[in-house]
Amino acid sequence: MNNKKILVIGNLGYVGCVLNRFLYEENIDIYGVDANWFGNEESFNLQKKFIKRQVIGDIRKEILNEDIWDIKYDAVIYLAAVSNDPMGKRFANVTHQINAEFCLKVAIEAKNRGIEKFIFASSCSMYGMSDNNFPNESSELSPMTEYAKSKVWAESELKNISSDKFNVLALRFATACGSSPSLRLDLVLNDLVASAIINKHVEVLSDGTPWRPLVHVQDMSRAIRWSIDYQDQNSFLPINVGSKEFTFQVRDFAKFVVDSVPNSKLSIATDKAVDSRSYKVDFSLYESLSGSKYYPKFDAYKSITDLIECVNSLEIPNDFRASNKWMRLKFLENSIKMNQLNNELFKIS
Template sequence: MRVLVTGGAGYIGNFIVEELLSGGHQVRVLDSFLFGSDALAPFETHEALDICEGDIRHIDDLSYAMEDVDAVIHMAGIVGDPACSVNEQATQAVNVEATKALVEVCKMHDIGRLIFASTCSVYGASTLSELNEGSHLNPLSLYAESKKESEDIILRSTQDRYTAATDITPTILRMGTIFGWSRRMRFDLVVNLLTAKAVLEDDIPVYGGEQYRPLVHVHDAARAFVAVLEAPQEKVDQQIFNVGDNDLNYPIKEVGRIIEENVEGAEVRFVEHKEDNRTYQVDFTKINHIIGWEAQQDITDGVKEIQEWIEEADITEYESDQYRNSTYPYL
């Protein structure tokens, strides 16, 4: 299959590219390379990889990238609550308006599959024990709202084969909170950040602690996109899947304790004040039963690989701009 990955040099995107190439697919990446292209360095000479620098807000870039493509995995966007709050107008343009344009260009190029990266943050705060794909959405941030809007755009634009004049098979993947080492590393994610603090400062500050997060390793997340791409059309058409593991729904305080157990000398420090009131536990049964995908790595795996990388690469500035989405101007 010939697959376009928007944001293919990103935190998850570079692993999706790797998985696709390993599976024998032809891959094209469209990325603005705001954080550089180093994440694609191991594959840049691969004969099945075509790398395009461009902006998903530009129709010409989208159209060029979709030439002779069978499927699109749409990862590009402004990711995370802090990053989206930096420039609300840019967030609307990149996360919502560009999605509208992307769908229309997909129609023009007769794209067969469209897989969209959404987030479990669309569930917001909930008192339900476990949220599934049919649960009420309660986005509490601009980021989550922009993802909800994009989901609606994609499903509404493709659901009626007769009026939409398209044969696109759309699938929405709602990601749990990602963790783990990546070639385009991020330390603005809870497990990654607390691990860095534990390794470099012997300190694991947990704000609140009772709020739940559904977690998933970055490599497992990438595997989910490829599993959906390769699944029979009838199983994924117009479907929404939560991506994560039922055993990885953790309160933040437990995340802190797991990191404490795995990083010698580090100690959890509980802080009463908390700014993020989101708390939700998510059910991931659907993707396991329908697609056969399941997570392979847990928090301990992520903590160990991050610690090893920090020590081997002699990382000291985990708060550096290159590791945080919110420090970059999205113009």
């Protein structure tokens, strides 16, 4: 049987670098397009062996490049994004353009070329913040940031163009964690583990009571793998991806980390105001549809162990939160300052 062929837009970031290898090991051929904002030649060379063909470029420029579209892919996966709330705040227009507008444009292009499946990396952040209930896929959306709004806009437009010949799955991921060849330390668990190892001190700056559902990048890849094969009777399926076993309060994550990193200490600012950015999500639809093969395998301790090994293998400075290597927002700001990004495509809004 021939390998499936998948086009992945945004395949050289934190999730993409794990996904490339995951799908390669599943005998799936990856065709990638990525501006490679956070990588360089060296990091790309490490990914090369997992990728059948790569276009390095901005999808806003490359969308009609025939070198991308000369294959009838089994699916298109859209990971490209300005990928968190602080970046969304800083680069609001670009966030809408890449996360939403060009996601729709790519989907239309794919549909017009007879591709039958589109997988969108969405986010649980679209439910807004509430720790009093567990929103499911039918719950009201309440996006509070430019990033979350861009995901809501994209999903609603993708729903409009979906059909029985163009199946769309919107994977509403919990917050990611875990090791990746393109590591981010601007994600909550990754930050806690790095602080514990490097500074021997985990400092929770709120009272630590907010709830967070997390998902390991390997399990995100597992969910994408599931969605490549999954056939739903509906043409548009939004689905929360994460697990109840990996939903905790931030102070619990911090305690798990300190328990796992020798000689690290924990301080929680119990006198600080309660952080209202708290949320839980209902993952039962994914649990029922994915089955045991694709249900998340990483819990908190397994993810922390994986992160400890990763952080120990890297040279991360004490002040990593200020470093443009580990924090996406700092990286983009610095690249713009140094004129290393195409400023036309990255107008600061």
